[in-house]
Amino acid sequence: RQKVRIAPSILSADFARLGDEVRAMDAAGADLIHIDVMDGHYVPNLTIGPGVVRALRPLTRLPFDVHLMCSPVDGLLPAFAEAGADILTVHPDAGPHTHRTVQLIKSLGRKAGIALNPATPVAALDHLWDDIDLVLVMSVNPGFGGQAFIASQLDKIRALRARIDAGERPIDLEVDGGVNVETAQACVAAGADMLVAGTASFTGGPDAYASNIARLKGRP
Numbered sequence: 001r002q003k004v005r006i007a008p009s010i011l012s013a014d015f016a017r018l019g020d021e022v023r024a025m026d027a028a029g030a031d032l033i034h035i036d037v038m039d040g041h042y043v044p045n046l047t048i049g050p051g052v053v054r055a056l057r058p059l060t061r062l063p064f065d066v067h068l069m070c071s072p073v074d075g076l077l078p079a080f081a082e083a084g085a086d087i088l089t090v091h092p093d094a095g096p097h098t099h100r101t102v103q104l105i106k107s108l109g110r111k112a113g114i115a116l117n118p119a120t121p122v123a124a125l126d127h128l129w130d131d132i133d134l135v136l137v138m139s140v141n142p143g144f145g146g147q148a149f150i151a152s153q154l155d156k157i158r159a160l161r162a163r164i165d166a167g168e169r170p171i172d173l174e175v176d177g178g179v180n181v182e183t184a185q186a187c188v189a190a191g192a193d194m195l196v197a198g199t200a201s202f203t204g205g206p207d208a209y210a211s212n213i214a215r216l217k218g219r220p
């Protein structure tokens, strides 16, 4: 079985103890920290700004996987890059000029990701393949943690795996939403190599984090 990386979403962390939560996830074997940024406009929720990212940055060396559910998004990118984001992932339907947005992310020296909502087809990536580092498949409608996995997205993951393997460049294939031990297995079988997990990472509190991460990686 291929090696899968786990990115706990701190949306499910205890916000009153956010620094401790990030340190605990690092110690528990997380591979990246997934940071969900919501603007109350593109999605009906508000979460984390660049100030919080900056405050967390000294606490871990894990990459910060910043998922921007924001429209417009371009004006926010420099602040998140400066705050310590390693990957900046945007939604192509959040603005009219996604190619320009991707060039901006690259000019900031960060990895560029594109997130596809359940309704967004793979064709949204047609003009972007040469420039992106990551594709994020949303397996829930963005906006909240704790929603149920939408199984129709497995076909999209398979199609993306085939397209990525047919290309020359390494591109990460990440799945986000409703990932638990069962759906994780289905995602990896379909070709995912990165899994975001909020609820499933943080359930049970700090003493459970290491076993939560191990189980998501397919270890008993």
Ligand code: DX5
Pocket (backbone or CB within 6 Å): 009, 011, 012, 034, 036, 067, 140, 141, 142, 143, 144, 145, 146, 147, 176, 177, 178, 179, 196, 197, 198, 199, 200
């Ligand atoms: C949803 C976010 C997800 C969310 C995942 O809009 O993008 O990252 O936190 O949470 P779970 O794993 O609980 O579905």
Ligand code: ZN
Pocket (backbone or CB within 6 Å): 009, 034, 035, 036, 067, 176, 196
């Ligand atoms: Zn996310």
